[in-house]
Amino acid sequence: MEALRIELYDKVNALGIGAxxxxxxxxxxxxxxxxxxxxxxxxxxxxxxxxxxTRHIHFTLDGS
Structure with missing residues (x-):
C-alpha cells in the first residue's frame, strides 16, 4: 500500500500541472x-x- 501511495505521489507531481x-x-x-x-x-x-x-484577499479602497 505504501509503495502505491509513493508511486501515485511521484507520477501526479511529474505531470507538471502545479497549483x-x-x-x-x-x-x-x-x-x-x-x-x-x-x-x-x-x-x-x-x-x-x-x-x-486557493487564496482569497479582502481590502477596502479608501480613496487616499
Whole structure:
C-alpha cells in the first residue's frame, strides 16, 4: 500500500500541472490511501482539489 501511495505521489507531481493548473513541480502535497472492506461494485474515491492553493484577499479602497 505504501509503495502505491509513493508511486501515485511521484507520477501526479511529474505531470507538471502545479497549483490550480498554473504549472509547477508540486501538484499534490500528499496522497492518502485507506483500505476498507467494500463490495467490488462500489469503490469510494475522494479528491480534494486546491485545498491549500486557493487564496482569497479582502481590502477596502479608501480613496487616499
Amino acid at each position: 490550480q493548473g498554473l504549472g509547477g513541480m508540486t501538484t499534490v502535497l500528499d496522497v492518502k490511501i485507506l483500505d476498507y472492506p467494500t463490495h467490488a461494485a462500489s469503490l469510494p474515491v475522494a479528491l480534494i482539489p486546491n485545498c491549500a492553493a
